[in-house]
Amino acid sequence: MTSYLVVGGGVAGLTAADELLRRDPTAEVTLLEGSDRVGGKIRAGAVAGVSVDVGAEAVLARRPEALELMEHAGLGGQVVHPTGASAQIWSRGRLHRVPPRTLMGVPADPGTLTGLLTDDEVDRVRHETPGVRPGPDEDVSVGELVGSRLGRAVVDRLVEPLLGGVYAGSADLLSAATALPGLLAAARTGEPLLAAVDRVVPAGGGTQAPAPRPVFATLAGGLHRLPAALAGSLESRGARVVLGTVARELHRRPDGGWEVVTGPRPRPTSYLADRVVLAVPAAPAARLLRPVSPEAAGLLGEVETASMAVVTLAYGSRELGELQGSGFLVPPVDGRTVKASTFSAAKWDWVREAGRGAGPDGQDLTLLRVSVGRHREEATLQVPDADLVAVCRSELAAALGRDLPSPVDAHVQRWGGGLPQHAVGHQDRIARVRAALASVPGLAACGAAFDGVGIQACIASARRAVEDLG
Numbered sequence: 001m002t003s004y005l006v007v008g009g010g011v012a013g014l015t016a017a018d019e020l021l022r023r024d025p026t027a028e029v030t031l032l033e034g035s036d037r038v039g040g041k042i043r044a045g046a047v048a049g050v051s052v053d054v055g056a057e058a059v060l061a062r063r064p065e066a067l068e069l070m071e072h073a074g075l076g077g078q079v080v081h082p083t084g085a086s087a088q089i090w091s092r093g094r095l096h097r098v099p100p101r102t103l104m105g106v107p108a109d110p111g112t113l114t115g116l117l118t119d120d121e122v123d124r125v126r127h128e129t130p131g132v133r134p135g136p137d138e139d140v141s142v143g144e145l146v147g148s149r150l151g152r153a154v155v156d157r158l159v160e161p162l163l164g165g166v167y168a169g170s171a172d173l174l175s176a177a178t179a180l181p182g183l184l185a186a187a188r189t190g191e192p193l194l195a196a197v198d199r200v201v202p203a204g205g206g207t208q209a210p211a212p213r214p215v216f217a218t219l220a221g222g223l224h225r226l227p228a229a230l231a232g233s234l235e236s237r238g239a240r241v242v243l244g245t246v247a248r249e250l251h252r253r254p255d256g257g258w259e260v261v262t263g264p265r266p267r268p269t270s271y272l273a274d275r276v277v278l279a280v281p282a283a284p285a286a287r288l289l290r291p292v293s294p295e296a297a298g299l300l301g302e303v304e305t306a307s308m309a310v311v312t313l314a315y316g317s318r319e320l321g322e323l324q325g326s327g328f329l330v331p332p333v334d335g336r337t338v339k340a341s342t343f344s345a346a347k348w349d350w351v352r353e354a355g356r357g358a359g360p361d362g363q364d365l366t367l368l369r370v371s372v373g374r375h376r377e378e379a380t381l382q383v384p385d386a387d388l389v390a391v392c393r394s395e396l397a398a399a400l401g402r403d404l405p406s407p408v409d410a411h412v413q414r415w416g417g418g419l420p421q422h423a424v425g426h427q428d429r430i431a432r433v434r435a436a437l438a439s440v441p442g443l444a445a446c447g448a449a450f451d452g453v454g455i456q457a458c459i460a461s462a463r464r465a466v467e468d469l470g
Contacts, residue, residue: 002027005260005273007247007288009033010040011069011455012447013279014230015462018072020277021237023466029239030271031231032262034246034280039227041418041448042455048314048365048409050354052344053222055310055413056455058082061217065459070219073229078221081214085326085346090336090399091116091157095328101201104180105158106146108198113158121153128192134176136188139424142179143171149193161329164339167453168306168419169375170332178422178452220350245269250276250288258442275442277465281305282420282449292443296436299429303449305417308339308373309381311392312411317345317355317364319405327368328399337380338395340371359408370396375421385412420449434468444468 002024006017009031017031037043045054059066061081070076088095099112107113110125117125131148134140142163147155155171163171163179176184186196219225231241248268249261258276263269278285282303289297326347330336345352345366355365370392373381381388389410397404430450437443446465451457 003273004029004275005271006031006277006279008279009038012458012462014038014227015069015459016277016279016466017234017239019463019466031241032245032247033243036243038231042224042227044222044224045411045413047312047367047411050358052312052367053224054312057223058216058218059455061214063456065456069459073226073233075219075229078219079217080220080350081217082347083349088325088328089161090328090330103197103201105162106193106197108201116157117153124151125154128194133190134188139175139177141172141424142174142176145176145187156333157331161331164374165329168308168373169421173423175422175424175426177427247288250292252292275469278445279447285445293436293440296433299433304421306375306419306421307378307381307416308371308418309388309412309414310369310371311388312369313407314365314367314409315405315407316359317366320366336395337372337391338370339374341396343368388412419453
């Protein structure tokens with residue numbers, strides 16, 4: 001019987017443990033998680049007594065990984081999709097609907113940008129220039145790729161807000177190979193970006209056309225239900241899930257197996273296994289890897305992160321009034337503190353129903369969330385929770401163009417260093433990490449620092465790590 005240690009109980013670690021048992025139901029699998037819960041950036045919080053997501057809230061429905069994992073956890077029948085309310089961009093003091101048929105802000109039809117961009121800016125997009133043409137293995141920043149061809153306004157007013165919502169990162173630093181691989185591939189062949197988006201983003205059909213598949217999905221009751229269900233599934237199949245156990249050291253044993261040291265230095269605890277999967281963020285992974293793979297440790301130690309906070313607000317529905325759309329994104333160029341807001345009760349039916357009658361004296365509540373924090377702007381978050389709530393309330397009122405009542409309750413969830421930044425050349429860096437680890441038998445690593453920050457990318461990286469173990 002082969003024994004495994006999975007270090008880290010986020011979605012990547014849970015997936016790795018699940019995959020190990022799916023491949024070998026007789027395997028001895030132990031998962032070590034440093035905190036008091038599994039789930040990583042998927043987390044629940046109570047706001048006015050209502051349990052909602054205060055971290056990741058949705059998965060991509062057009063990729064199979066996350067939906068498959070929900071099936072593995074026994075939750076496949078509880079997948080739900082957004083209501084269809086439209087997202088908006090708060091730009092130049094006005095809310096604008098996100099233009100249709102865009103790919104991470106890059107449009108298929110420049111005419112749809114009228115209003116969000118000035119006439120001159122739209123004209124610049126319409127007359128796309130050749131711009132940069134990267135070589136077959138060359139990476140460039142998203143800002144350089146898009147800005148050199150369509151003009152800076154598309155980067156500032158469309159691409160940046162969407163990147164901020166996904167990566168909390170800057171278009172001028174983020175890798176096009178990671179964030180816009182399809183458009184980078186098109187640029188390498190000389191295809192115009194407008195034509196590439198027109199090719200890959202389907203146009204709306206007539207009245208008889210089938211409805212497009214939803215882009216996003218979650219679970220009724222919240223995505224935070226997934227980690228606990230996965231942990232329960234693992235334990236029912238014989239795995240051990242050990243919480244409150246921080247891995248301090250990783251050692252190769254003389255017999256070829258592995259030792260993970262946890263606990264306080266005066267009274268350490270050792271866990272032994274034949275093979276190890278590291279599913280922790282880049283910084284702790286680098287620390288653990290330093291004695292056994294200095295090259296991989298050094299490369300992972302170069303990955304920068306962004307910190308952010310999610311502020312969830314509960315309002316009395318009658319006092320708040322109606323909200324239009326599913327929320328809004330904010331271009332950094334406008335100098336706002338808030339980077340996005342999700343009108344959760346308008347976006348998800350389950351949130352609206354959870355707020356029904358949940359307030360004082362049985363009043364209906366409307367729950368929404370506001371995101372703060374971008375890469376290299378950590379000073380924004382270095383204020384008390386009350387100040388974060390105040391600025392979110394103020395900018396939310398400015399975006400909506402009206403005074404808002406006092407919230408019934410507020411919740412602040414901080415994610416320090418929560419989002420790894422996939423800078424230009426990141427894919428080459430990760431390829432070198434994997435090559436270095438391949439020379440260390442019985443060891444693999446995965447997580448958001450590898451192939452993408454989305455849940456589906458974390459799942460894919462975990463499955464690849466298990467495959468790499470052989």
